[in-house]
Amino acid sequence: xxxxxxxxxxxxxxxxxxxxxxxxRSVLVAALSTGVLGTLLVLAxxxxxxxxxxxxxxxxxxxxxxxxxxxxxxLWLNVRMLVVCAVVALALGLVIAVLRTLxxxxxxxxxxxxxxxxxxxxxVPLIIVIYLFAYGVPGLRLRATPGVLVLGGAALVVTYAxxxxxxxxxxxxxxxxxxxxxxxxxxxxxxxxxxHVVLPQAVRRxxxxxxxxxxxxxxxxxxxxxxxxxxxxxxxxIATAENFNYTPYIVAAVLFVLxxxxxxxxxxxxxxxxxxxxxxxx
Amino acid sequence: MVSRNTFAALGGFAMLLAAxxxxxxxxxxxxxxxxxxxxxxxxxxxxLTTRTAGKLTIxxxxxAYEPWFSDNKPAGGKGFExxxxxxxxxxxxxxxxxxxxxxxxxxxxxxxxxxTFDMDINQFSITDERKQxxxxxxxxxLVRQTVITxxxxxxxxxxxxxxxRKAKLGAQVGTTSYQAITDVIKPGTKPQxxxxxxxxxxALQNGTIDGLVVDLPTAFYMTAAELDGGRIVGQLPxxxxxxxxGIVLDKDSxxxxxxxxxxxxxxxxxxxxxxxxxxxxxxxxxxELQ
Numbered sequence: 146x147x148x149x150x151x152x153x154x155x156x157x158x159x160x161x162x163x164x165x166x167x168x169x170r171s172v173l174v175a176a177l178s179t180g181v182l183g184t185l186l187v188l189a190x191x192x193x194x195x196x197x198x199x200x201x202x203x204x205x206x207x208x209x210x211x212x213x214x215x216x217x218x219x220l221w222l223n224v225r226m227l228v229v230c231a232v233v234a235l236a237l238g239l240v241i242a243v244l245r246t247l248x249x250x251x252x253x254x255x256x257x258x259x260x261x262x263x264x265x266x267x268x269v270p271l272i273i274v275i276y277l278f279a280y281g282v283p284g285l286r287l288r289a290t291p292g293v294l295v296l297g298g299a300a301l302v303v304t305y306a307x308x309x310x311x312x313x314x315x316x317x318x319x320x321x322x323x324x325x326x327x328x329x330x331x332x333x334x335x336x337x338x339x340x341h342v343v344l345p346q347a348v349r350r351x352x353x354x355x356x357x358x359x360x361x362x363x364x365x366x367x368x369x370x371x372x373x374x375x376x377x378x379x380x381x382x383i384a385t386a387e388n389f390n391y392t393p394y395i396v397a398a399v400l401f402v403l404x405x406x407x408x409x410x411x412x413x414x415x416x417x418x419x420x421x422x423x424x425x426x427x
Numbered sequence: 428m429v430s431r432n433t434f435a436a437l438g439g440f441a442m443l444l445a446a447x448x449x450x451x452x453x454x455x456x457x458x459x460x461x462x463x464x465x466x467x468x469x470x471x472x473x474x475l476t477t478r479t480a481g482k483l484t485i486x487x488x489x490x491a492y493e494p495w496f497s498d499n500k501p502a503g504g505k506g507f508e509x510x511x512x513x514x515x516x517x518x519x520x521x522x523x524x525x526x527x528x529x530x531x532x533x534x535x536x537x538x539x540x541x542x543t544f545d546m547d548i549n550q551f552s553i554t555d556e557r558k559q560x561x562x563x564x565x566x567x568x569l570v571r572q573t574v575i576t577x578x579x580x581x582x583x584x585x586x587x588x589x590x591x592r593k594a595k596l597g598a599q600v601g602t603t604s605y606q607a608i609t610d611v612i613k614p615g616t617k618p619q620x621x622x623x624x625x626x627x628x629x630a631l632q633n634g635t636i637d638g639l640v641v642d643l644p645t646a647f648y649m650t651a652a653e654l655d656g657g658r659i660v661g662q663l664p665x666x667x668x669x670x671x672x673g674i675v676l677d678k679d680s681x682x683x684x685x686x687x688x689x690x691x692x693x694x695x696x697x698x699x700x701x702x703x704x705x706x707x708x709x710x711x712x713x714x715e716l717q
Contacts, residue, residue, distance in 0.1 A: 198539040198540070201539075202539040202560065280626070283634060284632070292635075293630075370620070371621075371622060371626070373620060373630060374617075374619065375619075383605060386533070389537040389561060390556075
């Protein structure tokens with residue numbers, strides 16, 4: 146038993162040196178290829194005859210600074226609507242998915258309603274639903290008509306709940322029937338089974354596509370500006386029309402990406418964790 | 428070792444990029460076809476450097492609103508802007524038969540890059556900032572922004588601007604009407620913004636906005652013909668430089684000078700005043716808000 150330090154053999158030292166040489170070579174080749182590609186792309190864009198005009202039209206720093214506060218204020222509306230609409234849409238989607246997976250002949254009308262709901266609201270374009278809710282409903286002159294923001298949010302919730310219901314349903318139906326059988330053999334009622342056995346597994350399983358839909362909702366929330374309120378893209382549109390310059394759109398795009406980054410990072414982390422769990426360490 | 432296929436793919440891609448960078452699209456500035464005669468007559472009648480030789484292409488948006496156009500048919504010659512456009516074309520040497528109309532959404536009119544029209548007439552207001560992106564002709568109409576509403580609205584009887592500050596106002600996106608709300612009225616609640624005046628009208632009828640700001644001729648047309656119980660609250664005062672409509676042309680277009688000269692001619696010989704009286708009749712007499 147040698148207690149002295151481990152001394153690698155010549156062969157091992159040779160292997161280490163070879164691997165280091167290979168690593169250095171890979172890095173150099175990667176840098177070179179990135180440099181070549183980047184240079185070609187930059188040349189292709191800036192070498193075009195119209196580049197100066199496009200640069201001043203789309204990337205003007207002064208207009209970016211001027212339009213930033215207005216676009217940021219619009220983005221705040223996007224964020225508030227996103228939080229509220231996402232929570233409500235998730236809840237409504239879950240309810241519809243559960244209704245659609247009810248067993249038993251007596252529940253046929255409920256299942257049929259839930260099914261037709263998902264068919265209709267996944268088919269109708271969101272813009273049309275927003276127009277119907279925000280322009281049609283106030284036209285009925287009912288006594289307690291909520292404001293356009295609430296109506297627009299309702300349109301978003303109702304449409305997205307259709308998509309989310311299908312995602313939830315996929316999760317519920319992916320739970321192995323042996324789980325249901327085991328729950329039945331333990332004497333759990335249907336409601337208890339759903340609450341303690343099926344839904345926890347199902348929701349964890351479909352968390353990645355759900356978060357994906359929430360990221361998509363983040364942008365669709367801006368469509369509520371069709372009814373009047375000013376969101377980030379609308380604020381950019383107003384600033385663009387004032388100056389006849391497109392830079393505010395670029396500002397809005399950058400802010401949207403920054404807003405999406407935390408959500409996308411969370412999505413990726415959840416997906417990774419779910420994959421690791423389900424594949425048991427593969 | 429890197430396989431031969433990978434090298435081939437990378438090399439092919441790099442060559443494709445280089446080819447794209449090399450064969451750049453055609454130069455934007457037109458060849459000086461008309462410049463030898465520039466010293467003699469800069470605006471040869473019927474022979475300007477237009478997109479199609481011998482024809483003048485005029486652009487406007489769809490829908491084309493009253494009273495600027497009629498029945499959404501710009502080529503009909505009816506409506507103030509349609510009439511002005513045909514008059515300008517005639518002064519430039521293009522009779523009605525040589526004028527073609529094309530649909531140009533707002534964004535396409537102000538975007539960089541080659542335009543699909545020679546000139547665009549669509550209630551564009553002239554501002555210094557916009558002049559950096561496009562060329563404007565001489566103004567052909569002096570604009571006043573006006574507040575309209577419907578019967579029963581909280582601001583139906585307002586006579587001062589202060590009375591409007593508590594109201595929910597609206598305007599079409601990208602218009603100087605919206606700027607008039609933010610710069611002149613400065614209401615307490617944020618103004619609502621709509622894609623088109625049609626949406627804004629519906630919101631006004633629904634009661635989701637109390638008042639709508641549009642230019643004076645549109646205000647008269649909307650309250651008379653389109654809104655039930657529509658009424659004009661009043662004209663807004665001009666702040667700073669008076670607002671005027673101009674024809675939009677591509678930046679540094681060779682036609683700008685000629686079109687401006689044609690519009691000036693129309694103003695000097697009274698044609699513009701006659702057209703205003705014909706198409707924008709009854710646009711006097713709206714109360715002025717203080």
